[in-house]
Amino acid sequence: MIEAHLIETQVIDKRDRASHLWGTMAKVEIYTKAFCPYCARAERLLAGKGVEYEEIDITLGGPRRAEMIQRADGRTTVPQIFIDGRHIGGSDDLAALDRDGGLDPLLTP
Secondary structure, X not given: OHHHHHHHHHHHHHHHHHHHHXXXXXXXXXXEOOOOHHHHHHHHHHHHOOOOOEEEEXXXXXXXXXXXXXXXXXXXXXXXXXXXXXXXXXXXXXHHHHHOOOHHHXXXX
């Protein structure tokens, strides 16, 4: 019971640090598969900005993969990235958005 409380506190502390840097953080979701270099690239970009995200591993397929395809308008490749429910696209789309200065404003709604 004590260990669970400590882990929960660490997660909260990490979010507090990220919130301090960026203000209120947007909800970021990323659908991934194991050993996917494009997924790793997108995760590095987000982590480099101190962004916390929910990783949804669809390596084994199943209902979460079907959910991703539906949310991503039929796209089947990974990663598929969503910020506050808005479909961003894949790793290249995320990198282009960042390069063009459009990512940071989405992360601080």
